[in-house]
Amino acid sequence: MGSQAAALQDDRKTGDQTAPERVVVRFAGDSGDGVQVLGAEFAKSAALSGHDLITFPDFPAEIRAPVGTTFGVSAFQIQFGGPKVLTPGDTVDVLIAFNPAALKTNLADLRDGGLVILDEGAFTKRNLAKAGYDVSPLEDDTLVTYQLLKIDIARRCGEAVADTGASKKVADRAKNFWALGLTFWMFGRKRAATQEWIAEKFAKIPEVAAANLAALNAGHAFGETMEIGRDVIGHPLEASFEPGTYRSITGIDAMAKGLAAAACCAGIKLAYCSYPITPASGLLHALAALRSKGIVTFQAEDEIAAATAAIGASYGGALGVTGSSGPGIALKSEALSLAVATELPLVVVNVQRAGPSTGMPTKAEQADLSMALYGRHGEAPIAVLAPATPAECFQTMIDAATIAIRYMTPVMVLADGYIANAAEPWRIPDVAELPEIAPHYRDDPENFQPFQRDEKTLARPWVRPGTPELQHRIGGIEKADGSGHISYDPDNHQTMTDLRAEKIARIADILPPVKVERGVERGRVAIVGWGSTYGALNAAVKELLSEGLEVAHIHLRHISPLAPGLEDLLRGFDHVLVAEMNGGQLCRLLRSEFLIPAEGVNQMTGKPFKVATVKTALRATLQKAEGGAS
């Protein structure tokens, strides 16, 4: 141990000289090791220390996979530092692995020279075999290119916890807090917030609270005593935050709070109707937890019932919202066409996952864009929005509700498993400043017609059952424009089809023009993205700009309709790349819409883009551009 610590002390000198802007730490262990709790507490301490951060949990689909197996590994990654953190990080600077399986599945992402901290006691013959190691990685050259710190965490934690009188089981389960204590020491963090959290969280089981506190303190003391280099990795920068009150928020939480805010701003009830599905269930849970005045959650019998109940709720005068992931959204498809035909407000959240079919439920993908745009029977256009970051999900839900209510239309929000589960700091808005969303309820019987349209938005009136003298009938059968009576008239069907399309197109009137997120306004290469790829694209462009390259990042929040100004913007670049976690769905849209030779950068691995991948694609295009120019 001593020599290891000394070696790390030596490294610290170089660490000092190259203090990084940001640091990436990944915790990995068995799904029962408490890795997610450990990560969340580490993230909290990073935020309290003034860093910007993005976290990304990576957990297995199995609830409790067999202990020690590679498919049971649960991981949590955080990038923290400043002045701005855009992604959870391409490569890992510090890997904390609780067993051989965790090392095996995560080592490839550790950068050369990175630090790996191992729970040495877990590297038993049996665990090595379960992880598929013929030879222990501690005994061959697997780890030679990294800094290595081997600690028998379980034993040291056990010793520390023994004084509290905790059982062996409780002591074993406290080792995540031991590791947390150690990392707190390494990054000079205060323990107070976590100590308070432990005391509160485990107030009802004092034995566990005492053990976890003892473990946290012992891990910290170990780092201090062994003089484990605080600067082994270097201290990252603090962030440049605007003044305000902040909290850490995941995409899912931001969506839940955004929906609550939208209902509040509209002064109406929110009815969230959903059927459990990974990775969208979190939204049902988050809203169920908010269940209070004006927020109703309904766990339906199936996806179709969830969609139709949401439609019923909107018909009844509430803001009906349904949420799911790809397979469930496919089931809702018929109902969405009903909402289009009856012109009712509806918000549909699709937390996309890797498909087709069951695919990889816990992994992220953006392959439902075409389904969102075109996946319905008949000509059934709807609005489609996509949040770019976890925190942005809050505003996206308000925007979606505003469009749904103002234009009396279904709106689909395309999130994904990455943005849903990733977390970042969020400046809590002043609720007094959130604009009102005024539903145009109709209660005047004078000259009432159910499909009489607003001249500007083409929206029909929203008439709540219970309103005197306005009884009327709507349905999926084609209706006469204006009166809403059943109509098979050919000209009327043409008119109604055109109106439904025009109504969606007119949403563009209230959208802010597309702007370059970062980089040049005109030039060689623009990379266009949508949804959760924001961070990777923005970071890649930032790094290439710092090399003096002529690149730009354009990001779409609105895909149906497209926000104004996009075509002119795109035509200002020699090359347009479209990066997406699918086979080129937005790329095809932009090519067909604007007849421009956009090219795709496509990845379907279930994982978010790495900054390096995006940079490589941009460089290749720049080189091609140079070649073409010469």
Next chain:
Amino acid sequence: MNQVLTAKDFTTDQEVRWCPGCGDYAILKSVRTTLAKIGRPPHEVVFISGIGCAARFPYYVDSYGFHTIHGRAPAVATGVKLANPELDVWVVGGDGDFLSIGGNHLLHALRRNMDLNLLLLNNAIYGLTKGQYSPTSSVGTRSPSTPGGSVDRPVNAALMALGAGARFVARSADTLLDHLPEVLTRAQAHKGASLVEIFQNCIVYNDAVWAGMATKAESFEKTVRVAHGEPLVFGKERDKGLVFDSRSGRMELTEAGGDPASLATVHDETNWALACALSSMEGGDLPTALGVLYCDPVNDYGSDQEARNHFTTLSRDELSSLLHDGGTWEVE
């Protein structure tokens, strides 16, 4: 509402487009009469339907109406009640709508026990799609999709409802104008999901499928009209009675020669086992049971929590505290 309502108040200006002689006309008439008698103003009443002949109902009732998609009407209705529990919500569907494509939604609407009035217009055939057999068609039904006769056994709607945990199950028939309105009134008064199976004649594709029930005279021998607290007797002369055999769980005819009124089991609509036995009477000498087979109210869905949420919305202050829950920190 002080103003006295009539069936006309629940009649729209839409031309009714069912086939001449369709049983739905009679049902529509009973429904309008019942609504007038109940006296809820038309704007507080909502009719929701799926797809099929029966699903045209909302167009003909002057209330709020929503003609939705095949099978999903109970789910849409559930959403309407989530938004506004005070509305009087009726769901109308056929045997295909409720028992085939929408079977799942009926099952859950019943066990969830939201306050909905569900009218199952059962004609044992698919009318709108031109005569295919339905989930309630008897074995051997010849139809365009089963030219050699259907082989699958029909579902018993009342038994399915009782199995699903329905707290109100009743039956009547389209033309029984002295019976159906009464059953509908009971269904509407019941707090919770109430299922009324209405045997309905399809004159075009399945004429006389419920022969024996359609008129009062015929129905004396073929049906028993159950009434809570009354002995289960039937026949023109009220000369036949039914006894619940607790061993087999089935109904049997009372012994010949005795006084049926004193021998017959007294109907208890809160007795679930009796309701099951009555619902399963089919064929032979046993009559088809009509009336309120089962009514045993429990708290309906949303009677506590949802109701409190009704018409309240989240205030800005409440939203603010919601956004600040959990850990926050200040940046200066």
